[in-house]
Amino acid sequence: xxxxxxxxxxxxxxxxxxxxxxxxxxxxxxxxxxxxxxxxxxxxxxxxxxxxxxxxxxxxxxxxxxxxxxxxxxxxxxxxxxxxxxxxxxxxxxxxxxxxxxxxxxxxxxxxxxxxxxxxxxxxxxxxxxxxxxxxxxxxxxxxxxxxxxxxxxxxxxxxxxxxxxxxxxxxxxxxxxxxxxxxxxxxxxxxxxxxxxxxxxxxxxxxxxxxxxxxxxxxxxxxxxxxxxxxxxxxxxxxxxxxxxxxxxxxxxxxxxxxxxxxxxxxxxxxxxxxxxxxxxxxxxxxxxxxxxxxxxxxxxxxxxxxxxxxxxxxxxxxxxxxxxxxxxxxxxxxxxxxxxxxxxxxxxxxxxxxxxxxxxxxxxxxxxxxxxxxxxxxxxxxxxxxxxxxxxxxxxxxxxxxxxxxxxxxxxxxxxxxxxxxxxxxxxxxxxxxxxxxxxxxxxxxxxxxxxxxxxxxxxxxxx
Amino acid sequence: xxxxxxxxxxxxxxxxxxxxxxxxxxxxxxxxxxxxxxxxxxxxxxxxxxxxxxxxxxxxxxxxxxxxxxxxxxxxxxxxxxxxxxxxxxxxxxxxxxxxxxxxxxxxxxxxxxxxxxxxxxxxxxxxxxxxxxxxxxxxxxxxxxxxxxxxxxxxxxxxxxxxxxxxxxxxxxxxxxxxxxxxxxxxxxxxxxxxxxxxxxxxxxxxxxxxxxxxxxxxxxxxxxxxxxxxxxxxxxxxxxxxxxxxxxxxxxxxxxxxxxxxxxxxxxxxxxxxxxxxxxxx
Numbered sequence: 001x002x003x004x005x006x007x008x009x010x011x012x013x014x015x016x017x018x019x020x021x022x023x024x025x026x027x028x029x030x031x032x033x034x035x036x037x038x039x040x041x042x043x044x045x046x047x048x049x050x051x052x053x054x055x056x057x058x059x060x061x062x063x064x065x066x067x068x069x070x071x072x073x074x075x076x077x078x079x080x081x082x083x084x085x086x087x088x089x090x091x092x093x094x095x096x097x098x099x100x101x102x103x104x105x106x107x108x109x110x111x112x113x114x115x116x117x118x119x120x121x122x123x124x125x126x127x128x129x130x131x132x133x134x135x136x137x138x139x140x141x142x143x144x145x146x147x148x149x150x151x152x153x154x155x156x157x158x159x160x161x162x163x164x165x166x167x168x169x170x171x172x173x174x175x176x177x178x179x180x181x182x183x184x185x186x187x188x189x190x191x192x193x194x195x196x197x198x199x200x201x202x203x204x205x206x207x208x209x210x211x212x213x214x215x216x217x218x219x220x221x222x223x224x225x226x227x228x229x230x231x232x233x234x235x236x237x238x239x240x241x242x243x244x245x246x247x248x249x250x251x252x253x254x255x256x257x258x259x260x261x262x263x264x265x266x267x268x269x270x271x272x273x274x275x276x277x278x279x280x281x282x283x284x285x286x287x288x289x290x291x292x293x294x295x296x297x298x299x300x301x302x303x304x305x306x307x308x309x310x311x312x313x314x315x316x317x318x319x320x321x322x323x324x325x326x327x328x329x330x331x332x333x334x335x336x337x338x339x340x341x342x343x344x345x346x347x348x349x350x351x352x353x354x355x356x357x358x359x360x361x362x363x364x365x366x367x368x369x370x371x372x373x374x375x376x377x378x379x380x381x382x383x384x385x386x387x388x389x390x391x392x393x394x395x396x397x398x399x400x401x402x403x404x405x406x407x408x409x410x411x412x413x414x415x416x417x418x419x420x421x422x423x424x425x426x427x428x429x430x431x432x433x434x435x436x437x438x439x440x441x442x443x444x445x446x447x448x449x450x451x452x453x454x455x456x457x458x459x460x461x462x463x464x465x466x
Numbered sequence: 467x468x469x470x471x472x473x474x475x476x477x478x479x480x481x482x483x484x485x486x487x488x489x490x491x492x493x494x495x496x497x498x499x500x501x502x503x504x505x506x507x508x509x510x511x512x513x514x515x516x517x518x519x520x521x522x523x524x525x526x527x528x529x530x531x532x533x534x535x536x537x538x539x540x541x542x543x544x545x546x547x548x549x550x551x552x553x554x555x556x557x558x559x560x561x562x563x564x565x566x567x568x569x570x571x572x573x574x575x576x577x578x579x580x581x582x583x584x585x586x587x588x589x590x591x592x593x594x595x596x597x598x599x600x601x602x603x604x605x606x607x608x609x610x611x612x613x614x615x616x617x618x619x620x621x622x623x624x625x626x627x628x629x630x631x632x633x634x635x636x637x638x639x640x641x642x643x644x645x646x647x648x649x650x651x652x653x654x655x656x657x658x659x660x661x662x663x664x665x666x667x668x669x670x671x672x673x674x675x676x677x678x679x680x681x682x683x684x685x686x687x688x689x690x691x692x693x694x695x696x697x698x699x700x701x702x703x704x705x706x707x708x709x710x711x712x713x714x715x716x717x718x719x720x721x722x723x724x725x726x727x728x729x730x731x732x733x734x735x736x737x738x739x740x741x742x743x744x745x746x747x748x749x750x
Contacts, residue, residue, distance in 0.1 A: 041564070062616050274503060314728045314731045316695075319724055322529075403605075416605075419611070439608060
């Protein structure tokens, strides 16, 4: 059976030698291309330092970054010279200190007096405790640790771990001891640092605290829905304004997440994208008619317009935004015009191609009634191309939203600039995450909106290119 | 000769009128919404913009004029300057090409796992689609900025950011291409007992590869622009050079970089149109 198959195959080969030769040739070409791509990828790997990723990748930094995007921390600071004066501050911010008398902000319940009534206890989320005394710090009850630890200051005023000579390396896991500092960090969520002058404890908890109402807000004791419920009650939380107004202003003026500023910036970015696309559409519409051969008989005009489109598109929106940034200064106008100019080129080209691909018959039909040139275009061409125009403009709306974020980051303002600012502070990573999620949500929303509009306007959300 | 008019002519006319009215009304509504958006947006812009609109328009030509004046003062000494920045341009092109290639490969994997005609498991499809949505929607700049912060200044963040974005963007297009391809070759291969990989290799891939390559070339053109922009925030290449030159106010050099960029982009534009034309024929 198999031998007869082989004979048959041989016969076919003999019958069509050219076909098989060609097949081998094209297969060889494919292999060569594949090989070349492989060589390029290897070269790229080295020229672009991809091999350096393990060296450059600092897991500690990345872990801290990720930790800060979803968690918040409280700082507890004790100075050795006055051990009763313990400061508890949210994120170490001097304006967000718990238990200060002018603010009605009680001490959190994870900080209390020890049962011996001398030490002060900081209890972590994993039930581990740090007990602060006049002359020592005790670390007790940490899960996965068999024993407790004590850190003291020696006669030179330097911190040391009591009995560390007797401990094996295994016991010292989580400790980092240098001359001027003893640090204990069993997991990312607990951190105890002892310095010659002070003790600093970072206590992490998961979540975005003060997302709706910031530390000093009168509405802070309430959750979001409780506060929303309060807006319906007559009793005022503060006498100056109604609850609804208070609710809105407190959210808007939130110092930690800056909702007011972030949302305004987001609005600026959306305005850049939407008005930029509108500007481009309005500009491209008449120009594309002038650049289409079945509308404009003048060849030079068509040629010049085509090159104009190429130039507008070729000068990338990066360069346009640089030029407009000089003229308009930071603000949405820069973005609107940068997007508008680039997309006038893109849309103009696409539109004029669409016009050239229209069917001639409809125009001829209108012509046969004795209509003028203008009416021929109005009723012969526009009904054919309008869906394509709408589809293409809407299609660009989504990518322009992303473009507007980028233009903003290069100086035009909006959410892009806010994002850069938050990243540059180096510790507000929850804001970075918040804005990234916001941008993501808005871009996806624009994408869906444009697909939905395309569907109800032209019955299909696919990009029509003809 | 005079045939009786159809009895329901009046009814037809009434219906026609109703439809026309409805159409006019929805067009008017659409136009009203557009005008509203326009004025609302303009108000926001006027409020948020640092400089006034009128002065901006008046100043529009100042900066380009400064650049050109600076360039003309240099005369013939100018051309060596342009050549000087070509190595930077090559870095930018290298970033774009490399990340497009890697993104292309990732996109094919994404697309295979999110095509309804290749994968039966709905959960896998939904998950891959979600992954593509997310990777596609982040502006490259945001990913690049985060990685720049974590890894320090180098080209790598740009490579990572563009690769991620490319994988998502191309993945979506590839999925559409695979889902729209002809099912008969797949059935044919199934009938002779081909395995899943064989089916993909011999029935799907030959159909979609030209389309894939065409999309890939288009993406490459976009990515050259992207990598320039990422250079602007510190990822190296001609973008970073341009940012520095603008800071130092070296007009002639700024213009040299701009010329190189615009020339490259226009050249790529034509090249990609030509290649795509060759790959998939005219106007597709």
